[in-house]
Amino acid sequence: MRPKNQTKELIARTALRLFVDQGIDGTTIRDIAAAAGIAEGTLYRHYPGKDALAWDLFISNYTAFALELHRIQAGQATLRAKLDAMVRQFCAFFDDDPILFSYLLLAQHGQLQKVTPEMANPVEVVRQVLAAGMDRGEIPAGDPDVAAAMVLGIVLQVAIFKIYQRLTQSLTSLAEVLVEACWRVLAG
C-alpha cells in the first residue's frame, strides 16, 4: 500500500494527463484507474467522484496560480515591472507543467461557471493590475477589461499555439517578446 497522499497524487496526475488528452467527458473512471494502475473503486477513497476530481484539479491550481500571480506582481513597483513579472510567471508555469497549464486553459469553459467572485482568479489579478496602472497614469486610461483581454490574449494564444505544436520554442524564451508586445498594446 502506498501512503495516502502518494496515491491521491498519482490519481491527480494521471487524471490530469488523460483529461488534457481526451477531454474530461472523454475520460472514464476506468481509463484513469487503468492508467494509474489502481482499482476503479480506489479513486473514490480519495475523491468524492469524477466531477469533484475535475473541479478540484481545476480550482486548486487555478486559485494557486492566481495567488502566485498576485504575490509576484506585488513585489514590483512599476506597471512595466509587474507586467514583466506576470508574463514571465505565465511562461514559467507553462514550461514547468504544460499539462497542468493546458488543463486550466481547456477546462475553464466547463468549470468557469462554478467559479465565484470571491475565489482568486488570474484574469481578475491582471485586470486589477492594469486598472491600477491606469489610475496611476502609467499607461493611458482605457477600459481595463479590454486591456486585460488583449494582454491575456497575447500570452494565452501563444500558449495554445505551443500546445498545438505550431510553436516549438519554450514560452520562457518568448517572454521578452511577449512583454514587449503587451507593453506596446498598453502604452498606446
Next chain:
Amino acid sequence: MRPKNQTKELIARTALRLFVDQGIDGTTIRDIAAAAGIAEGTLYRHYPGKDALAWDLFISNYTAFALELHRIQAGQATLRAKLDAMVRQFCAFFDDDPILFSYLLLAQHGQLQKVTPEMANPVEVVRQVLAAGMDRGEIPAGDPDVAAAMVLGIVLQVAIFKIYQRLTQSLTSLAEVLVEACWRVLAG
C-alpha cells in the same frame, strides 16, 4: 411536413445553441429534439449522428469563415489594410452571430484534431497574411506564427470576454482599438 432544408436548419440552429450553452458532451440528442420540437429519430434523417452533427456544424462554418477571411484580405493592398479588414471581419462575425462564433471558439479544442491541412483555416489565413507582410517588409521580420498568435489572441480573447459578459460593447465598436493594438504589436 416541413421542407427538408427547413428542418435541417432548425436542427442546426438548435444544436448550436445548446452546444454553446451546455457543451457538446453536455447536450443530448433528446435535448436537441425537445428544444427543436421534433422527434429524436428525425435528427437522424438529417445527420448521421451526434458527432457528425457537431463536426458538420464546426467544419462547414470554420471553413466558410476562413474562405471569407481570405477573400476579404485579398481585396486590400497593404498589410495594414488587410489587417484592418480581417479584424473587422472577426468583429462583424461575432456581432452578427455570437452563438456560431462561440461555437467555433469553444468547439475547436475537441474538433481541431480532425482538421486536415488542406481544409481552409482562419489561423492559417492570418499567418500567411502576416508572413507575406514580413516578406514585403511592411513589418519587421519575425516568427510569423508568434505574430499570428498574438494578433489572434488579442481579437479572440476580447471575444471570450464578451461571451462571458466581462464586456458589453459590440465587438465592432472595438474594432478600431483592436486593429490599432495589433498593428502596434506587429510594427515593433
Next chain:
Amino acid sequence: MRPKNQTKELIARTALRLFVDQGIDGTTIRDIAAAAGIAEGTLYRHYPGKDALAWDLFISNYTAFALELHRIQAGQATLRAKLDAMVRQFCAFFDDDPILFSYLLLAQHGQLQKVTPEMANPVEVVRQVLAAGMDRGEIPAGDPDVAAAMVLGIVLQVAIFKIYQRLTQSLTSLAEVLVEACWRVLAG
C-alpha cells in the same frame, strides 16, 4: 405507375433475396425499398407490414409446394415411384428457384410455430406417403416419423450443402443418387 401485381411481385422477389442474404431480422424495410427502387411507404400498399410479408412469402410457397408434392405422388402407384417423384420434385424446385427454396428452408425455424396442422405441409406429405407404404408392406414397418426425417434429411442437407457451395452440381443431376439412397434407407 406499374400495374399493382407487378409492384407486389417486385417487392416479393426483392424481399425474398434480401431475406435469404441477410436474414429476415437483418433486412429492413428501407433495404427492401431501396433494392426494389420504390419508396418505403409503398410497401404498405401491398403488404400490411414486414412480418406479414415474411409470413406470406413463407406460407404461400410452403403450402403450394406441399400441394404440388401431394399431387405428384398421387400420380404414382408404388412407393418407390412416389419417392422418386417427390425427390425429383424437391430437386427441380431447388434448381428452378434456389432463392425461394433457401427461404423456405432458412425461414422455417422462425415461421414454423405459426403453421397450424390444417395447413398443407411438405413434411406431413412425405410422412404420410411413407406410412402408407409401410401399411401396404412395400417397405418394412417402422416409425414413419423417423423414416420421414431420414428421407428429408438426405435431400435437404444436400440442398444446404449446395446453398453453402460445398456442392456445385445441380440437384437434379443428383436426383438418382438421392432416390437410391433414400430407398436403401427405407428398404432396410
Next chain:
Amino acid sequence: MRPKNQTKELIARTALRLFVDQGIDGTTIRDIAAAAGIAEGTLYRHYPGKDALAWDLFISNYTAFALELHRIQAGQATLRAKLDAMVRQFCAFFDDDPILFSYLLLAQHGQLQKVTPEMANPVEVVRQVLAAGMDRGEIPAGDPDVAAAMVLGIVLQVAIFKIYQRLTQSLTSLAEVLVEACWRVLAG
C-alpha cells in the same frame, strides 16, 4: 458477489435457452438479464456485447464438438466403427444437452459465414472420415461431400424432428437405426 465464472456461466446458459426459444434477434439483452436475475450492465462485464455472446456461444461449442468428434473417430479402426462412434456422439450430445445442440443447429445459418476454414468443424470431420474410407476402399468411391451431406442429413433431421417434438424417443435409443441407415446409404 458471485465468483466471476459463475456469473458468466449463468449468462451463457440463460442466453442459450432464450436464443433457442426466441431466436437470437428475438432475444434482447434485457430478456437475458431479467431471466438471469442480473442487471443489464453486468452482461457487459463478461461479454463485449450481444453479437459476441452469440458468437462465443456458437464457436466455442461448435469447435469443441468438432474436436471431440475427431478424437472419437480416431480411436476406431474401420469406417463402420468410426461412423458408429460419430453417430452415437451426435446422439449423446443431443440427449445430454438438447438446448446447446439446438443452438448450434439453429444458429449456424447466421454464424457460419464467420467460420473460417482453420476452425475445427464437425461437417469437415465427417467429410474427411468418409473420404478416407473411400480411399481405403471400405465403401464405394463417390463424392465425399454428397456422402457427408446424406449422413449428416439423416442424423440432423432426426434431431430437428425431436426438437419440434415429432419424435419422443431419445436420440441415443435411435442410434442403432441411424447408424444402420447411414451405412446402407454409404455401402451402396
Next chain:
DNA sequence: CATGAATGAGACTTCATTCAT
C-alpha cells in the same frame, strides 16, 4: 397508388458509483 419525412418505442451499450470482501 406512390411518396418519403416524421415518429417514437425500444434496442444496445456505456459508465459513474456502490458495496461486500
Next chain:
DNA sequence: TATGAATGAAGTCTCATTCAT
C-alpha cells in the same frame, strides 16, 4: 485502504409504421 463485480440510469441510434401531399 484497496478491490472489482455489480448496478441501473441514461445516452445513442435503429427502424417499422404512419400520414400529409
